[in-house]
Amino acid sequence: MSTEILSLPQKGRTKKEILAEMRAARDHDIKWEQGRVFGLVYHISDEIDNLLKEAFTMFFAENGLNPTAFPSLRKFETEVVAMTAALLGGDQNVCGNITTGGTESLLMAVKTARDWSRVHRPGIREPEMVLPLSAHPAFDKAAEYFGVRAVHVPVRADFRADVEAMRAAITPNTILMAGSAPSYPHGVVDPIRELAAIAQEHGLLFHTDSCVGGFMLPFVRKLGYPVPDFDFSVPGVTSMSADLHKFGYAAKPASVILYRTPELRRCQMFVYIDWPGGIYPSPTMTGSRAGGPVAAAWALMNYLGEEGYLHITDTVMKTAKYLQEGIKAIPGLTVLGDPEMSVFAIASRKMDVNEIADELELRGWHLDRQHFPACLHMTVNYMHAAVADEFLDDLAAAAGVVRKPSLRKTASKFLIASANFLTRILPEKWVSALMSKVSSLLGGGGGLPSRLAPIYGLIGTLPNRGDLKELVLDLLDSLTR
Ligand SMILES: *Cc1c(COP(=O)(O)O)cnc(C)c1O
Numbered sequence: 001m002s003t004e005i006l007s008l009p010q011k012g013r014t015k016k017e018i019l020a021e022m023r024a025a026r027d028h029d030i031k032w033e034q035g036r037v038f039g040l041v042y043h044i045s046d047e048i049d050n051l052l053k054e055a056f057t058m059f060f061a062e063n064g065l066n067p068t069a070f071p072s073l074r075k076f077e078t079e080v081v082a083m084t085a086a087l088l089g090g091d092q093n094v095c096g097n098i099t100t101g102g103t104e105s106l107l108m109a110v111k112t113a114r115d116w117s118r119v120h121r122p123g124i125r126e127p128e129m130v131l132p133l134s135a136h137p138a139f140d141k142a143a144e145y146f147g148v149r150a151v152h153v154p155v156r157a158d159f160r161a162d163v164e165a166m167r168a169a170i171t172p173n174t175i176l177m178a179g180s181a182p183s184y185p186h187g188v189v190d191p192i193r194e195l196a197a198i199a200q201e202h203g204l205l206f207h208t209d210s211c212v213g214g215f216m217l218p219f220v221r222k223l224g225y226p227v228p229d230f231d232f233s234v235p236g237v238t239s240m241s242a243d244l245h246k247f248g249y250a251a252k253p254a255s256v257i258l259y260r261t262p263e264l265r266r267c268q269m270f271v272y273i274d275w276p277g278g279i280y281p282s283p284t285m286t287g288s289r290a291g292g293p294v295a296a297a298w299a300l301m302n303y304l305g306e307e308g309y310l311h312i313t314d315t316v317m318k319t320a321k322y323l324q325e326g327i328k329a330i331p332g333l334t335v336l337g338d339p340e341m342s343v344f345a346i347a348s349r350k351m352d353v354n355e356i357a358d359e360l361e362l363r364g365w366h367l368d369r370q371h372f373p374a375c376l377h378m379t380v381n382y383m384h385a386a387v388a389d390e391f392l393d394d395l396a397a398a399a400g401v402v403r404k405p406s407l408r409k410t411a412s413k414f415l416i417a418s419a420n421f422l423t424r425i426l427p428e429k430w431v432s433a434l435m436s437k438v439s440s441l442l443g444g445g446g447g448l449p450s451r452l453a454p455i456y457g458l459i460g461t462l463p464n465r466g467d468l469k470e471l472v473l474d475l476l477d478s479l480t481r
Pocket residue numbers: 100101102103104106136138180182183184209210211212243255
């Protein structure tokens with residue numbers, strides 16, 4: 001944390017100066033415009049960005065907190081929700097809201113389930129939800145926020161939810177089950193039909209998390225690729241989430257949360273009637289609600305139409321298949337499971353994928369690292385069509401480097417082995433302190449180190465997951481004031 005005191009400048013500066021400083025601040029940002037990042041940004045074209053920006057700024061000042069003051073925003077939200085519901089097999093009863101993202105949508109789904117069960121199953125004091133291990137951490141955030149215990153069930157060898165194990169995890173306290181369509185880590189669709197049937201059998205609510213797939217899988221299926229049932233056409237699915245700001249290609253932050261019935265959605269809403277400031281209704285987590293993202297989502301859905309989404313999805317799927325084939329053709333590399341869309345993970349039996357990620361980083365590519373098992377995450381989208389060959393060339397080169405033994409690798413292997421040994425003879429706290437020292441040394445000066453493989457290796461040796469959580473909290477602390 002910085003020790004100098006930064007206060008509001010005494011005098012304002014010029015617009016020119018400020019914008020120049022902001023432009024310069026982007027210098028070290030990831031070059032998403034060049035398709036160098038897999039995830040985070042879902043860009044189609046400048047033409048579409050311009051439409052989004054125009055719609056966004058047109059409603060830049062408006063506030064969705066009071067929909068009666070802005071019937072425009074109310075119309076946009078209602079229509080975006082309706083179009084999303086229709087896309088996801090919903091009938092006239094399906095209703096919902098626009099939220100600030102997948103996380104808020106999932107927070108709302110869990111809060112709704114908790115409050116629904118308070119009314120309909122009042123005997124439950126310590127509510128639980130049964131989740132596949134691959135479910136998004138936003139469920140765990142919701143668990144922490146709302147006092148619902150998250151029960152994680154290991155997935156099958158194909159990375160999909162294990163139906164019988166999920167059934168076995170149900171207790172008299174279970175209020176909610178969930179599955180993903182698809183899961184973020186490996187991009188595979190859980191057996192939603194089977195899971196939702198179990199939920200229905202037990203009188204439980206069931207959420208399909210289609211945050212990443214909600215605006216893609218319907219088009220993937222229309223294009224003729226196999227997609228298992230996952231939406232409201234499946235009996236027992238009571239709520240769904242779909243992120244506008246992912247494969248909906250809308251502006252951040254925007255997602256849709258949907259419920260099968262208005263009765264269910266009522267449990268999401270908040271009303272306080274005793275405030276001196278007046279009666280205060282609020283449908284979702286936030287108070288003030290930005291108009292821009294709602295307007296931009298409405299504009300884009302109407303601009304693209306089904307035809308536009310199909311065209312984009314076709315390109316994305318062809319690119320994803322091309323990349324997957326290319327990856328599998330590189331000796332030692334593979335794609336995990338049998339992913340339905342353009343989200344998947346690269347793994348290797350023989351090579352350390354963290355070293356491959358480091359080599360790719362040096363070549364300007366940013367891939368997220370996953371564990372259990374170690375793999376690299378890919379969210380392929382429209383931008384990647386133009387860079388697929390370049391990426392495959394660099395990936396092959398990276399694998400070539402990693403395959404060869406080197407002094408650096410031997411050194412980091414030695415460090416990992418010695419950390420392993422030290423944890424057996426020293427108190428854990430000392431070892432973690434030592435390891436963060438070592439990792440900062442390995443990384444060289446300032447900021448995040450360029451080679452992370454040794455650090456991931458060291459972290460893997462931490463005997464206590466609690467230590468790891470503290471280390472990450474330290475990092476989070478140090479990132480912003
Ligand atoms: C991205 C994602 C989320 C969380 O969405 P945010 O918009 O990042 O809050 C939840 N579930 C899945 C499956 C996701 O891919």
